[in-house]
Every structure is written in structure tokens, then in C-alpha cells.
Amino acid sequence: MNRSFPANLFLIGICLFTACSGKRPDAAAAGKAISYDLNSPDDKMFLPYEIEEISGLSYLSEDKLLAIQDEQAIIYTIDMKEEKIASEQKFGKNGDYEGVEVVGEFIFAVRSDGTIYKTSIQATDESATEVFDTPLSHKNDVEGLAYDVANNRLLLACKGISGIKNDIPGSRAIYAFNLSDNTLAEEPVFLLKIDQVNAALGNSDTKDHFRPSGIAVHPVTGQIYIIASVGKVLIVLNKNGSIDTVTQLASAEFKQPEGICFSPNGDMFISNEGKGGRSTILRFNYAKNE
Numbered sequence: 001m002n003r004s005f006p007a008n009l010f011l012i013g014i015c016l017f018t019a020c021s022g023k024r025p026d027a028a029a030a031g032k033a034i035s036y037d038l039n040s041p042d043d044k045m046f047l048p049y050e051i052e053e054i055s056g057l058s059y060l061s062e063d064k065l066l067a068i069q070d071e072q073a074i075i076y077t078i079d080m081k082e083e084k085i086a087s088e089q090k091f092g093k094n095g096d097y098e099g100v101e102v103v104g105e106f107i108f109a110v111r112s113d114g115t116i117y118k119t120s121i122q123a124t125d126e127s128a129t130e131v132f133d134t135p136l137s138h139k140n141d142v143e144g145l146a147y148d149v150a151n152n153r154l155l156l157a158c159k160g161i162s163g164i165k166n167d168i169p170g171s172r173a174i175y176a177f178n179l180s181d182n183t184l185a186e187e188p189v190f191l192l193k194i195d196q197v198n199a200a201l202g203n204s205d206t207k208d209h210f211r212p213s214g215i216a217v218h219p220v221t222g223q224i225y226i227i228a229s230v231g232k233v234l235i236v237l238n239k240n241g242s243i244d245t246v247t248q249l250a251s252a253e254f255k256q257p258e259g260i261c262f263s264p265n266g267d268m269f270i271s272n273e274g275k276g277g278r279s280t281i282l283r284f285n286y287a288k289n290e
Contacts (some may be wrong), residue, residue, distance in 0.1 A: 019020075034236060034245050036148065036268055036284040040255055043283035045083050051076055052274035055279070056109070056145060056214070057097040057259030058065045060121075064271060065281065068100040068109055069223060073117075075100060075107060078281065091129045092121045096138075099145025099214075102152065103179065110145045113138040114184070116154070117178060125243070134184040135164045136175065144215035144260075150181050150222060152241075155189070157212035157226060162191060170194050172212055174226075190241050201233065210235075212269075214260040220286070227257045227270065253282055262286075 047054065047067075056068040063081040068074070073092035074087050079279060081189050081271040089107075096112040109117040114136025119129045136142060140250070141160030162173035164186050173188035196209040211230035218225060224237040232249040249257060259271035266286030273279050 034234075034247060035266070035287050036235070038247065038249065038284065039173050039251050041282040042267075042285045044253070045078075045080060045283075047078070047274075047279045047281065048085060049274070049278060050085065050170075052277070053270070054271045054273055054279045054281075055097060055258050056101075056222050057261045057269055057271045058101045058107075059208070059261045059263050059269070060102055062263075066100050066107065067259065067271065067281075069099050070096055070098070073097060075108070075109065075119075080256045080281070080283075088242075089119070089123065090126050091123070092126050092131070098143045099156075101145045101147045103147050103154075108147075109203060110142050110154075110156060112143070114140060114142050114156065116176075125215075132177075132178065132182050134175075135186050136184065137164075140164070140173070143211070143213045143258075146215040146217050146224070148176070148217050148224075150217075151176070153177055154179065155215055155217070155224070156184075158216040159211045159213065159230075163187060172210065174212075174215070190237070192235075194236055196250065197233075197235075197246075198229075200243075201231070201248065211234075213258045216260045216262055218266060219262050219264050220266040220288070225260055225261050225262075225268070229256045229258055229273075232257070253280075 009100050043264040044165040051069045053070040054067050055070050058066040060066050065235050066076045067076045073091040077087040079086040101108045107119050114134040116132040139161050140158045142156050143159040144157030146155040157173045159171045162168035162171045172192040176189045210228050212226050214227040214231040217227045222239045226235045234247045236244045238244050256273040261269050268284040271281045
């Protein structure tokens with residue numbers, strides 16, 4: 001089933017990502033359709049001013065999402081049906097928190113310097129929180145967190161520099177945190193070349209028009225969805241890391257897209273910071289392409 005698309009949808013037929021092994025994934029197949037009408041959200045929720053700076057989003061259960069915001073170590077349970085905050089859970093000291101993700105009975109959160117926090121869904125205070133230091137730092141500026149169930153790992157999307165020991169100029173990186181031994185691989189699993197993204201978006205200058213702000217793995221297709229507030233773009237990777245689509249988020253609904261997650265049936269949720277007003281969560285129903 002084909003859905004309508006923004007006027008400036010771009011399909012790219014070159015591979016933008018390079019695996020950390022040095023091998024290049026297969027070239028992306030042009031002409032694939034995204035399974036959402038990004039011009040017309042199926043639902044829109046305005047959040048309380050308390051979480052105006054929403055920075056991460058995760059699916060919890062039917063009608064309930066988890067959210068996190070900059071500066072405070074609080075996990076908010078959002079009741080989508082009642083359109084309110086159902087509960088709050090403190091998990092640590094205040095800091096620049098950018099991503100949240102549910103993994104079974106646990107909740108993971110990430111700070112922009114790459115520090116990962118793990119707590120139980122049932123925890124009542126921050127004493128139950130485990131903290132994992134990683135080789136990443138504030139220079140990497142981690143902005144997105146996703147659960148990759150097929151590989152039992154968390155994916156961390158970096159907005160800042162790509163390398164750890166040495167920078168990798170002109171690129172954006174995604175790192176993997178292994179949930180079996182709670183360690184982060186020191187080489188990125190994917191590298192995004194900024195000049196190639198510019199070309200895909202029709203930008204002829206050398207400015208950086210893409211800085212990831214959210215990442216999620218599609219529960220039905222296994223594709224990796226990456227959104228960026230800087231550049232207002234959505235990139236969809238296939239399971240091998242090759243680009244399926246590049247879409248400019250042209251709708252005025254995307255004021256400042258920061259968080260993304262999916263329900264088990266594939267419905268997509270994108271959160272936007274309020275930028276002086278109320279933040280929003282947009283819902284896009286999944287329509288599998290035939």
C-alpha cells in the first residue's frame with residue numbers, strides 16, 4: 001500500500017554507511033516507499049510544560065510511552081489515552097539526558113557523554129540504578145538510544161564527533177553497547193558521511209545538515225530509523241545498514257524532532273521539543289507496503 005509523501009522526498013541509491021569492519025554494505029535500492037504519511041499524523045498529543053525539553057522516547061505498553069528530558073534524571077510515563085503524565089521515576093542526579101529505552105523489565109537511559117543508566121521498571125527510587133561508563137565523552141554528544149533485539153545490544157547515535165581515540169572527520173557515528181557483558185565496542189558499527197547526506201538532500205554547500213537526535217529499530221521490518229532535528233531529516237536503513245530512504249521532514253508538525261519509537265505493530269511515535277511552547281508527540285499508523 002503506497003502512502004502520500006512530502007514533496008521533497010529523496011531516494012538515494014548510494015551507500016552512506018560503512019561498517020566498522022571496513023566493508024561497504026550493498027548499495028541502497030532506490031524507489032522503496034516509507035510506510036508512513038509524514039504529512040498527516042494520525043494523532044497528536046500536547047505534553048505538559050514540565051517536559052517541554054523532551055529528548056527521548058520509548059514504547060512501554062498500550063497507550064503508554066516513556067519520555068525523558070534534558071537536565072533532569074526523571075523517566076516520565078506518558079498516558080497517551082488520557083493525555084497526561086501518569087507517573088515519574090527518579091533514576092539519578094541531574095544531567096544532560098538524551099535517550100530512554102525499555103528492554104524487558106528494565107529501562108536504560110543515556111547521558112550525552114555516553115554514560116548509560118539501567119533501572120527496573122518497578123524501581124521506586126534511584127538506589128536501584130546501575131551506571132555503566134563508556135569510552136564515549138561529551139565530545140561525541142550521544143543523542144539517541146535504541147534497542148536492537150536481534151543483536152541484543154543498544155544503539156547509540158552521536159551528534160558530535162565520531163571517533164573515540166581519534167576523530168573521524170566528516171562523519172556521524174552509531175555505536176553499539178553489548179547487553180550480554182555491558183560493554184561498548186570502541187569502533188562504530190555505522191559511519192554516516194556528512195557530504196553524502198548533503199548530496200542526498202540536494203545541498204551543494206559543505207555545511208553539516210545532519211546531526212542525529214533519535215534512533216529506533218522497527219519491530220516488524222528490522223529497519224533502523226534515524227531522525228535529526230538539525231537538518232529535519234529521517235533516514236531509514238535496512239538490516240544490513242544500507243539506506244532505503246532519505247526523507248526531509250517538511251511538515252510544520254516537526255518543530256524540533258528529538259525522540260522516536262515504535263509500538264509492537266509498527267506504529268511510529270515522534271516527539272518534538274516545545275521551543276518555548278508545549279512539546280508534542282505525533283503518532284503515525286503503520287501501513288505495510290504491498
